[in-house]
């Protein structure tokens with residue numbers, strides 16, 4: 001009977017799409033075992049993945065998720081079984097439960113496997129181990145049939161998985177595996193363990209076998225040389241390239257051993273291949289004197305290094321591998337591929353390769369490498385949106401980091417920031433316009449650490465990315481990195497170059513700060529005035545071309561260059577000194593910047609091999625000359641500014657403001673004019689209010705349908721069976737399609753009306769009519785009306801006052817492009833016809849509108865004049881307020897007018913809002929003209 005996975009595989013054998021398995025490890029926090037003896041130097045991991053969960057994506061079916069299993073394989077089988085059940089092909093036979101074996105049994109299996117590996121039959125067909133055998137067996141000193149235990153530990157999958165099942169830490173440190181293999185070899189009747197770590201067949205090979213195996217495809221007799229990287233344990237010594245000379249018929253492990261100062265190949269350790277290193281590169285280092293304690297296989301807790309006093313911890317090598325390495329190490333690339341036809345291939349490993357691997361061990365280094373801009377880029381400290389991010393996304397960086405450091409996968413928990421729906425699982429909140437936060441959980445240094453996304457995100461994925469970025473920042477501080485032992489060099493400014501001392505590096509903002517209330521946090525300053533001097537708005541995407549030169553001391557060498565490099569301004573995505581200069585530059589401007597060398601290893605990690613010919617002290621005395629030219633600037637969108645620069649996002653603050661008023665006034669009915677996709681209505685139905693009747697109006701059917709979908713989900717689906725629900729007071733919701741410039745009697749007599757961020761989307765004529773209709777005909781008791789305050793845009797956009805007006809938001813301003821696209825402020829006549837505005841447009845003229853679709857944006861005084869005159873005409877009092885920032889100059893980001901009707905229309909109106917309808921209907925003769933798009937009525941509720 002085939003397994004579920006195999007059955008499923010057969011089903012899809014000839015289909016184009018294949019089932020896809022995604023398996024993640026699930027966290028378990030195990031308390032580190034107490035060990036009484038303080039002698040343990042190499043500790044097993046205290047934290048391990050608790051198991052695996054697999055999600056299976058079967059073409060044309062719903063995805064299924066398995067339970068948690070200790071092995072990946074089991075989780076996959078379980079998922080496959082569930083998928084088959086779902087497809088109706090119930091998998092009849094019970095899944096064979098994995099046999100739980102005792103440590104003793106596992107040890108037996110290991111003994112058996114090691115014996116098998118040395119059998120003539122297995123060796124012949126045993127890729128990739130065969131080649132190692134061959135070179136080991138043909139070495140001239142005649143120890144035929146002997147192989148270092150270290151090679152067995154990492155080259156045979158079956159052996160390494162058995163070792164892992166005996167002790168999970170052996171996956172992370174082959175020293176554990178080594179000890180177990182030696183123990184197994186001692187127990188075996190087929191092989192023996194010589195000189196400590198040399199595993200040898202007890203019975204000599206048959207002459208036929210030797211002739212056949214060794215005779216076929218002999219490893220090159222030729223003399224060969226290859227380059228490796230020598231990593232001394234003493235940090236006073238530099239990492240350097242060495243050349244390995246392979247004499248004919250020598251075993252390369254022996255040669256490496258001699259380079260490391262030990263006698264022979266079996267005395268050195270071979271690490272697993274280093275992730276991302278080219279061509280099977282591994283570290284080789286002398287095996288310290290070890291002993292596993294306790295001897296029983298039930299509870300092996302550690303490895304004791306004997307004679308540890310002579311051992312010197314090799315930090316640089318340990319950083320590469322993620323576990324402790326003692327003594328000098330060699331990074332070399334020896335491997336075999338199918339292509340190499342049974343021969344081992346020796347490839348050169350460059351110094352750059354070493355430095356890049358080292359850099360790649362850190363979250364920030366990884367980002368730099370992926371962007372291929374080691375000397376320029378930096379992990380941004382803030383995530384605004386996917387569209388603004390350049391380079392690998394934080395989530396992938398984090399997952400990658402966890403894999404590399406053998407940590408469990410991070411766990412992301414999303415939550416809606418809408419307090420009352422917090423209890424619902426996230427799936428039930430689909431379609432809501434709410435904003436999201438995310439918590440990322442990682443296990444690091446024996447602790448579960450949680451990171452909250454920076455602010456609220458409309459998009460869940462963005463919230464995840466932001467939380468992941470926070471975690472990366474935490475990790476980049478914790479992970480051992482290259483020491484900054486290089487002294488700062490005093491530079492004398494040259495005539496053409498700007499020179500900053502290291503202390504001027506102000507922009508390197510702490511990630512913790514984020515954006516708060518519109519004060520963009522670059523330069524660690526909350527003073528908005530700083531931005532007035534900047535040419536480029538925070539949040540803009542800038543594209544530059546650059547070269548970085550290593551100069552001074554007779555050196556003049558290009559070390560890094562990009563013809564087009566794009567990044568976001570204001571989030572610290574490039575090194576601080578550069579960001580600070582660039583944010584003051586205009587398109588086509590060119591600048592040079594001279595910086596001292598502060599991290600020599602970064603320079604060595606650039607792809608410029610020639611820097612390795614320089615002595616390190618020479619590099620230290622050089623400077624880095626950055627030559628930059630700004631090619632393009634893309635300004636940020638309104639949406640992005642609102643959600644990135646305000647916490648909570650401005651739209652949320654507006655909705656909260658309206659909600660507050662609705663509660664304060666005990667309103668029973670609400671109409672939202674220009675409700676769009678229902679962001680306000682969504683919030684309102686989730687909250688405890690006195691509202692019974694809700695209406696929304698918009699001219700856009702598409703938006704209304706979105707609003708309807710979301711309200712339906714909240715009010716109809718989620719409420720089912722829960723009559724005590726917060727929304728149970730709601731009796732009726734209607735969404736109308738129609739223009740505010742036309743009246744419809746059904747909108748009369750509401751307690752409260754809202755009109756958020758709508759007026760600026762309307763042309764003067766319709767706007768005037770809409771004002772007359774809303775206050776004159778519909779006459780709500782209260783109207784809350786919001787619109788952008790253009791005076792605030794200065795802070796949002798850091799506009800230089802000499803640029804011309806343009807209404808484009810996401811417009812790409814390219815070199816040579818014309819800046820004066822049609823701005824609506826160019827015709828003051830038109831504007832005064834809107835509402836007889838005052839003339840203080842002097843600064844407004846130079847400022848861009850927040851959104852392409854805005855017809856205008858008002859200053860505070862323009863807005864107030866318009867609102868005052870409207871209120872006056874229809875017997876309303878008006879108050880002004882706002883959200884985002886504060887009332888002081890330049891005012892709130894969003895300005896809000898609260899209109900209150902001076903006189904009640906009739907005393908009875910409070911209780912029966914609809915009585916008014918007939919009255920007005922008759923007297924003013926206007927007829928329903930809006931189309932009802934969606935309606936909800938509570939059962940038993942008439943009208």
Ligand code: SAH
Nearest residue numbers: 674675676698699700739740756757758761
């Ligand atoms: N009030 C929502 C949406 C603001 S966007 C919020 O705060 O999120 C502006 C909305 O006004 C859009 O949905 C647009 O369709 C609507 N709108 C623009 N002109 C309109 C008009 N003449 N009549 C009705 N709605 C209009």
Ligand code: MG
Nearest residue numbers: 757758760851
């Ligand atoms: Mg708007």
